[in-house]
Every structure is written in C-alpha cells, then in structure tokens.
Amino acid sequence: MEIALCRIDDRLIHGQIVTMWSKECSCNRILVVNDEVYNDTIRKTLLIQIAPPGIKAHVLSIEKALEAYNNPNYNDFKALLLVTNPSDVLKLIEGGLNIKTVNIGGMSFKEGKKQITPAVYVDEKDIEALKKLHERGIELELRRVSTDIKVDMMTKI
Amino acid sequence: MIAIVVGTHGNLSKELLKASEMIIGQQHNVEAVTFQLGESIEDLTLRYEETLSNLDTSEGVLFIVDLFGGSPYNAASLVAIKQEKMDIITGVNLPMLIKAFVSRKTSSLEEVIKASEISGREGIKQFKENFSLVEEEEL
Secondary structure, three states: OEEEEEEEEOOOOOHHHHHHHHHHOOOOEEEEEOHHHHOOHHHHHHHHHOOOOOOEEEEEOHHHHHHHHOOHHHOOOEEEEEEOOHHHHHHHHHOOOOOOEEEEEEEOOOOOOEEEEOOEEEOHHHHHHHHHHHHOOOEEEEOOOOOOOOEEHHHOO | OOEEEEEEEEOHHHHHHHHHHHHHOOOOOEEEEEEOOOOOHHHHHHHHHHHHHOOOOOOOEEEEEOOOOOHHHHHHHHHHOOOOOEEEEOOOOHHHHHHHHHHOOOOOHHHHHHHHHHHHHHOOOOHHHHHOOOOOOOO
16 A cells, blocks of 8 residues: 555545545545544544545544555555544554655644644644654655645744 | 636625635635625626736636626626637536636636536535445445
8 A cells, every 4th residue: 555645634534635635646545544533433424425536535443544554455555644643643653654754734723732833733742743753754744735835843843 | 827707796706715725725816806785787897807907817717706697797798708718607616616726727718617617516415315325445
C-alpha cells in the first residue's frame, strides 16, 4: 500500500477532502483511521457514504490500519490517510507505517487548546506527539487546502 | 483564465464566494455582485459592466447566477448577449461554483459550463435514499 497523503484533520472526510485533496493526491482509497469512529457504526456509515465517486472509503482502528498496511492484498492501494490528531500518527509510525510528511489541515478548538492558525488548535499532548514526530525526521506541514503555502508546524509550537 | 461573475439576489453571491474559498482556497479573477431591494435592472447592468472592467476578460466571462428569469440573470443577459465569449449559467450552488473555479484553469468556456452544470446537478442528493445503499467493505 502506498500512502499518497497522510493528513491530520478532525473533520475527517469533508468538503476540502472530497473536492480537492482526494484529487490532488490521486488516491484510490480513503482510509479514516480512528479507534473511536471505528467502533461507532453510525459515524462509520456516514463517512463511507460521502466518499467521492470512484474512491472507496474505509474506517479502520489503528490496529486494523497497520494490519491492512502490511497486507500484500492491498498493494495496489494508493491511500489518503485521515487521522484526527498527532498522537494517532505517532502510534501508526511506531507500528511500522512509513511516511515522510504529515499534512496538518484541521484540529478544532476544544477547552484548553491554544490556537496555532485559524483552523488548528493544539494542547500539550498534541505538542508532545508533534515533537516526537519531528525528532523522527518527519516533515510537519500546515496547509488547510492544497493551494495554501506550506508552513512548518515546528515554527508555530 | 476565464473570469467569473457570481450574481444573486441579496448578499448570497458574496457569501457563496466566501464559502467556496473555505473549501478550495482563495480565487482570482472573480467578482460577486449583489442585487438589493429597490435597485433597477439598469443599476445592476451598470454594476456588472463596472465589475467586468476590473477583471481580465480576455479568455471569456462566465456569469453564474441564482435564478433563471430573475433580475441578476436578466441584467447579465443584457451584458452577455453583446459578447461572444460570455455566457450565463443559472441555479448556482456550491458544487457548481467549485467546479467552475477548478475547471476554468484548463478548459474552454463551453467545457466549464458543461462541467459546472453536471456538478451542480450531481450535488443534489437525498440522505436516506443514499444511506440505505451504503455498504462497507471489510479490509
């Protein structure tokens, strides 16, 4: 399986993904990786339903995602990987996922999070995970839409 | 790149433009024209003409308006009828507008209109009917 794009976006599949990113990265699958959503049948079905024409969407737990990643049956997958937070990306990478870049698109406001850009808020746990990703040499680029100019996340935290 | 003029009743055009930029980022060579209570077709026609003078119209102009037969359409038709490389599409919605923005970089005016019309139509879905057809494929 090839990872065409790994994006942190807690709205998961939405307008920007359907109209732009899925085309931009020419993926043939969208893999939503989130333990909570994986166990929520309704949210899962709602997400699968909005996949753009010609692209199949799957909702996986972190464990399932790593299994699928290593499964040769899915070698022809060109996946857009969507996760909600940097800690989950770290878990995937610690589990063997091989990526060089993480796009940070949207992390919504929650009590106790500080604003980084109009679309991105982080807390201590997020920052810690981002630092660990950075230490591993992974590029962390802030971009809401693909035509935005890349901003290095590390200069913002 | 084809110029786009979004024309609607009230401030819808301005907000539609903002909404589409939330999704696909900032757009250039585009103007939103509003039509307010108390304005005449002449006012609106004049405003369209002023708007066009601020745009690069060399590759053509597409008016995207809300309602077939409404004033934003009627005024646009008065402008477009005189020009070969200008056309109007009605029934603006977000899928239509986004498609117009994305496709105009590489397509002719006719192709942009066709693609926008298809996206506008295909953007209309009924939730429950759609939902019952969803099948999950296990990995």
